[in-house]
Amino acid sequence: MSQSQASIPLFPPILARALRVVPLAPLSLSLTACSRNIAKSHPKLFRRLGEYDHTRFVLDPVDLPFVIYLDPNGGVPRVTVIRGNGDGAARISGPLAALIGLVHGAFDGDALFFSRDLVVKGDTGAALALRNAIDDAELDLSQEIASISGPLAGPLQQLIAFAERRTGVCLTRPEEAVAW
Amino acid sequence: MVMEIVCPAGTPAALRAAVKAGAHTVYCGFNDETNARNFPGLNFDREEMRDGVAFAHAHGSKVLIAINTFPRAGNEAIWHRAVADAEVCGADAVILADPGLLDYAARNHPGLRRHLSVQAAAANADIINFYAETFDVKRVVLPRVLSVQEIAAINAEIQVETEVFVFGGLCVMAEGRCSLSSYVTGLSPNMNGVCSPASHVEYREDKGVLDARLGGYTIHRVGQNEPAPYPTLCKGCFGASDKTGHLFEDPVSLNAEQLIPQLQKAGVTALKIEGRQRSRSYVAQVVRNFRAAVDALEAGCPMPEGMLARLSEGQAMTTGAYKKTWR
Numbered sequence: 178m179s180q181s182q183a184s185i186p187l188f189p190p191i192l193a194r195a196l197r198v199v200p201l202a203p204l205s206l207s208l209t210a211c212s213r214n215i216a217k218s219h220p221k222l223f224r225r226l227g228e229y230d231h232t233r234f235v236l237d238p239v240d241l242p243f244v245i246y247l248d249p250n251g252g253v254p255r256v257t258v259i260r261g262n263g264d265g266a267a268r269i270s271g272p273l274a275a276l277i278g279l280v281h282g283a284f285d286g287d288a289l290f291f292s293r294d295l296v297v298k299g300d301t302g303a304a305l306a307l308r309n310a311i312d313d314a315e316l317d318l319s320q321e322i323a324s325i326s327g328p329l330a331g332p333l334q335q336l337i338a339f340a341e342r343r344t345g346v347c348l349t350r351p352e353e354a355v356a357w
Numbered sequence: 358m359v360m361e362i363v364c365p366a367g368t369p370a371a372l373r374a375a376v377k378a379g380a381h382t383v384y385c386g387f388n389d390e391t392n393a394r395n396f397p398g399l400n401f402d403r404e405e406m407r408d409g410v411a412f413a414h415a416h417g418s419k420v421l422i423a424i425n426t427f428p429r430a431g432n433e434a435i436w437h438r439a440v441a442d443a444e445v446c447g448a449d450a451v452i453l454a455d456p457g458l459l460d461y462a463a464r465n466h467p468g469l470r471r472h473l474s475v476q477a478a479a480a481n482a483d484i485i486n487f488y489a490e491t492f493d494v495k496r497v498v499l500p501r502v503l504s505v506q507e508i509a510a511i512n513a514e515i516q517v518e519t520e521v522f523v524f525g526g527l528c529v530m531a532e533g534r535c536s537l538s539s540y541v542t543g544l545s546p547n548m549n550g551v552c553s554p555a556s557h558v559e560y561r562e563d564k565g566v567l568d569a570r571l572g573g574y575t576i577h578r579v580g581q582n583e584p585a586p587y588p589t590l591c592k593g594c595f596g597a598s599d600k601t602g603h604l605f606e607d608p609v610s611l612n613a614e615q616l617i618p619q620l621q622k623a624g625v626t627a628l629k630i631e632g633r634q635r636s637r638s639y640v641a642q643v644v645r646n647f648r649a650a651v652d653a654l655e656a657g658c659p660m661p662e663g664m665l666a667r668l669s670e671g672q673a674m675t676t677g678a679y680k681k682t683w684r
Contacts, residue, residue, distance in 0.1 A: 285639040302555035309398030313368035
């Protein structure tokens, strides 16, 4: 086991097995709605993708029984969750907690690559562009989910905060206090 | 006087993270071939640069803009425009490597402070004095091929400030003169701003064994539990004369944290952290670490032990040429 794997929690195998029978269409629709909300609030994220803004990315949480297609589609993104390996121009594989931690700026992508927690296949330039664009966007997925959840926003954020404390997974963007 | 920490920022978010983490100075580049980190999704457009400089200045930090590739014949205007825009954005200095561009900047933007990039590979007092006298360069970033004693000898014979790398990716070649990336991909950090460009890199993993290919050539292979290096030829693993190994350099990162007191005694003004291609998480962690180190030095306290191994290439570190113990 590499040095940093020890600190990256894996999705519980029992829950992962349960996800094998969960219908994926509602999840795809929810994630697409969330990504379009992000596109509205962070348009620069998609501009930063440059020539890769119509590239299909395969996000592969290795501890879950599905992969996620991210089609930036020129700023009108579509997210599709499928079972199996999937196929796209660039594939980024790693534990779900590592992928979420990257989005929130809790981890450094190169460090996860050095430690082999993250594997990139296919178009490396596209993967790099996505990594850099997301890092610059300073996303907080809990806020993004809350913003499209209407009256459920409050309870959802409380649930996310609880899950973060219990699992050690970085489910929100860490605060950057001024140190000096 | 506190040694100046000069930190990398590949994106506006990384710039803000560096400033918040205590960077005295941040260096960054425009999103084109004028700087030596011209990677996909990285760098600043003009508006982002202006806003970034304003943010840094509001928090008491400086911004240096790297325009440190070598202009192509017939396309010098791209580099000239970058220098002009750096001044408009309010940069505290530009970091230049090409003598022609230095001359252009000195003639057309005399009020814009000029630093000599590591890409110029100025490694002795004579050439540094030439740059200082000819182009009024105020600071020189020294190449990573000098020992601490050699840096002290240089500082004894020059009047300008020196800046040295203390952490991050380690070029083992004379910067600005390395052609390894060009040899395999046709693109180089010197002319195109990319060493081992991502567009020419391919990874293949089979049963835990990771192959890295650059320009179609497999340049290293690591086993299931081995750390992965960057896909650069200088860190590649090759066979020669019945031996297989890292012929140029092992995949390690520079970390000269414990040498900071010696570098201060050698007359160094500023400590540079490599990594404009890295995330804001890296920037924040490394900056906090080095800011604590220089503040400890100023307070007369021992150097704190860093926690940066995880962020290092190959998860291993070296003091590089500062202590010449290479094979």
